[in-house]
Amino acid sequence: MQTKQILTQDSDVQTSLSILQKVFSNYHPRNFAVRFWDGTTWEPEPDQQALFTIVLQHPGALRQMFSPVNELTLGESYIYNDFDIEGDIEAAFKMAEHLLSMRLSIGDKVRIGGQLLKLPSDKKPHIGRQAAQLKGSLHSKERDRQAVTYHYNVSNEFFALWLDQWMVYSCAYFFSPDEDLDVAQERKLDYICRKLRLHRSERLLDIGCGWGGLVIYAAKKYGITALGITLSEPQAQLANERIRREGLSEQCRVEIRDYREIDEPEGYDKLVSVGMFEHVGESKLPEYFERAWRLLRQGGVFLNHGIASGFNQPKINNASFSERYIFPDSQLLPISTSLRVAESSGFKVRDVENLREHYMLTLRNWRRRLEAHHEEASRLTDEPTYRIWRLSQAGSAYGFQTGRHNIYQALFVKPVQGESKLPLTRADWYV
Numbered sequence: 001m002q003t004k005q006i007l008t009q010d011s012d013v014q015t016s017l018s019i020l021q022k023v024f025s026n027y028h029p030r031n032f033a034v035r036f037w038d039g040t041t042w043e044p045e046p047d048q049q050a051l052f053t054i055v056l057q058h059p060g061a062l063r064q065m066f067s068p069v070n071e072l073t074l075g076e077s078y079i080y081n082d083f084d085i086e087g088d089i090e091a092a093f094k095m096a097e098h099l100l101s102m103r104l105s106i107g108d109k110v111r112i113g114g115q116l117l118k119l120p121s122d123k124k125p126h127i128g129r130q131a132a133q134l135k136g137s138l139h140s141k142e143r144d145r146q147a148v149t150y151h152y153n154v155s156n157e158f159f160a161l162w163l164d165q166w167m168v169y170s171c172a173y174f175f176s177p178d179e180d181l182d183v184a185q186e187r188k189l190d191y192i193c194r195k196l197r198l199h200r201s202e203r204l205l206d207i208g209c210g211w212g213g214l215v216i217y218a219a220k221k222y223g224i225t226a227l228g229i230t231l232s233e234p235q236a237q238l239a240n241e242r243i244r245r246e247g248l249s250e251q252c253r254v255e256i257r258d259y260r261e262i263d264e265p266e267g268y269d270k271l272v273s274v275g276m277f278e279h280v281g282e283s284k285l286p287e288y289f290e291r292a293w294r295l296l297r298q299g300g301v302f303l304n305h306g307i308a309s310g311f312n313q314p315k316i317n318n319a320s321f322s323e324r325y326i327f328p329d330s331q332l333l334p335i336s337t338s339l340r341v342a343e344s345s346g347f348k349v350r351d352v353e354n355l356r357e358h359y360m361l362t363l364r365n366w367r368r369r370l371e372a373h374h375e376e377a378s379r380l381t382d383e384p385t386y387r388i389w390r391l392s393q394a395g396s397a398y399g400f401q402t403g404r405h406n407i408y409q410a411l412f413v414k415p416v417q418g419e420s421k422l423p424l425t426r427a428d429w430y431v
Contacts, residue, residue: 013038018192022111030048032044052087063122064123079387090398128383129385167210173191181366205226212228214228215227248279273306356406
């Protein structure tokens with residue numbers, strides 16, 4: 001309550017409140033609340049309803065969060081419970097942007113720094129999931145395997161709590177914002193198959209196939225044969241179990257393979273890569289597209305689906321929270337970069353579609369499902385893991401909502417004597 005914050009005798013609460021009032025003096029409208037460890041609450045501005053509440057868990061919380069103020073420090077303070085976020089965590093990212101972009105005078109920096117030093121140094125050991133510690137050359141096969149293992153080998157059961165029935169870990173395709181995630185993900189699988197124009201007896205390679213949802217769907221609905229590859233052993237095991245249960249072992253399989261280890265010149269009619277491209281790295285783009293070119297028969301098409309940064313998005317020199325705790329070694333590049341390299345490898349660009357809003361909706365669905373299974377998710381993994389994924393899903397949704405991130409499906413063709421041999425229109429995609 002407002003009266004309690006004024007009457008409190010806790011000097012650490014008074015110091016923390018003074019810091020917050022200075023930091024957010026020009027943040028309007030302040031539509032969030034802050035609750036301190038003793039129950040004292042700093043309410044939102046008048047006429048504002050709190051979209052979320054920052055809960056400071058101990059007297060040294062702000063010192064942990066603001067020493068220094070950067071993405072990594074704030075992220076670690078959240079996942080290791082120096083503070084919590086109740087309510088709409090996605091709405092908190094506007095506040096975080098304010099903190100990260102603050103331009104304080106030297107005097108304000110000295111005053112706030114002095115106040116932070118008055119607070120207890122309650123630094124405690126980080127228990128639970130730790131930051132990735134990768135070894136070897138960047139984007140070497142072994143290091144890429146470590147990166148994938150770090151993210152995906154958490155627990156198949158953990159991912160199943162909040163993914164759809166196909167366990168598709170990529171952007172869905174919605175007809176309306178309130179549509180069921182299972183429906184939207186199955187539509188996305190079919191949309192990809194239509195874009196590839198799959199036909200019975202064709203051979204498909206799925207690069208970074210996850211738990212096998214697309215290869216299973218394409219084999220069942222389109223009668224193709226498919227090979228899916230992943231670097232995650234738990235993913236491959238579950239994918240092949242699902243394939244056996246569906247009676248599709250003669251049509252498709254999933255193997256633990258790096259894309260650089262597939263060497264079947266013109267062995268595939270169609271190629272697809274969904275949600276793996278972010279892990280390739282700019283230095284490896286020529287090898288990635290040249291390998292795809294070599295594997296694809298003439299007249300074949302390659303659908304590449306991946307997140308891209310904005311063209312003028314500034315590069316982060318130091319490792320971000322995402323790189324440390326979510327997708328180590330991942331790299332988001334402008335769509336123009338990948339199109340240029342694909343064309344230099346011989347591909348012709350036939351279609352590019354931005355599904356930005358669809359990924360925003362997908363991430364919000366995932367977060368709601370994850371939050372609904374908080375206790376079970378923490379039991380299967382640990383509390384920091386739950387918080388990492390909750391924070392990542394909310395932050396990514398905010399990034400797509402504000403246009404900082406985009407996600408593209410780009411369709412390439414390996415021409416036959418310069419001709420694409422494709423239909424004149426996209427009408428068959430929407431039948």
